[in-house]
Amino acid sequence: MKLLLFALGLILLLNQCSKKDVKSTVAANAANNKSVGASAKDILSGQTFTTLQIEIVFMPGYAPDPTALNNLTAFLNMLINKPGGIQITQRVIEASGKTTITLDEIKAIEKANRITFNNGSNISIFILYADATYSTANIVGTAYRNTSLAIFGKTIVNSSGGLNQASRTKFETTVLEHEFGHLMGLVDLGTPMQINHLDAANDKHCNNASCLMYFRTQSNMMSGLLMSSPVPELDANCRNDLRANGGK
Numbered sequence: 332m333k334l335l336l337f338a339l340g341l342i343l344l345l346n347q348c349s350k351k352d353v354k355s356t357v358a359a360n361a362a363n364n365k366s367v368g369a370s371a372k373d374i375l376s377g378q379t380f381t382t383l384q385i386e387i388v389f390m391p392g393y394a395p396d397p398t399a400l401n402n403l404t405a406f407l408n409m410l411i412n413k414p415g416g417i418q419i420t421q422r423v424i425e426a427s428g429k430t431t432i433t434l435d436e437i438k439a440i441e442k443a444n445r446i447t448f449n450n451g452s453n454i455s456i457f458i459l460y461a462d463a464t465y466s467t468a469n470i471v472g473t474a475y476r477n478t479s480l481a482i483f484g485k486t487i488v489n490s491s492g493g494l495n496q497a498s499r500t501k502f503e504t505t506v507l508e509h510e511f512g513h514l515m516g517l518v519d520l521g522t523p524m525q526i527n528h529l530d531a532a533n534d535k536h537c538n539n540a541s542c543l544m545y546f547r548t549q550s551n552m553m554s555g556l557l558m559s560s561p562v563p564e565l566d567a568n569c570r571n572d573l574r575a576n577g578g579k
């Protein structure tokens with residue numbers, strides 16, 4: 332009887348655990364399962380969320396470049412109001428075993444691995460560093476949900492650090508900052524434009540060719556065009572939009 336009770340208790344416990352696991356998936360966390368730009372104000376302003384947590388998972392061989400992450404943190408500190416600070420965690424996950432990866436596969440990896448979600452005054456961002464290239468050619472990173480990014484580590488490694496190529500740090504910084512720009516609602520993607528600067532022909536990008544949010548920023552970096560120039564910055568129009576939506 333005791334054994335049976337013990338067994339029952341164990342089953343209940345296991346049941347609770349699995350329920351908890353199910354609860355903390357993306358689908359069950361509606362606040363982290365919205366479209367890109369939907370949390371722009373929550374990321375920018377300190378009203379609802381005073382701290383920002385970035386959960387990075389990477390596949391073997393594709394750990395983030397530490398300086399690129401420092402650059403991203405400095406970039407965010409310059410733009411967003413998070414008096415409690417920005418915290419980054421990172422850990423390795425299993426390899427995808429694929430050469431190219433689709434958006435559905437990325438979402439499945441997030442579902443299986445993401446452990447942090449918005450909680451109290453903390454807003455959580457998830458970044459996957461994949462060991463494959465994207466199923467759409469020449470894409471280095473993608474913002475695919477309000478708090479989710481994927482970075483294609485293999486594409487970054489292959490397209491940087493060599494002869495006639497930008498440095499790994501510069502390339503990766505550019506990709507991270509550009510994709511974060513979309514999460515912050517740029518351009519006209521959850522953060523209203525103060526004046527029209529939308530590149531109408533190239534979905535949700537800035538019309539200024541020297542702005543970080545220009546549609547060709549990443550491919551220019553990839554083809555070595557920006558090899559000797561610094562990481563592109565946000566232009567005045569993009570900065571003004573962020574300020575007007577709760578940013579600094």
Ligand SMILES: [Zn+2]
Pocket residue numbers: 509513536546
């Ligand atoms: Zn973009």
Ligand SMILES: [Zn+2]
Pocket residue numbers: 537538539542543544545565566567568569
């Ligand atoms: Zn711009």
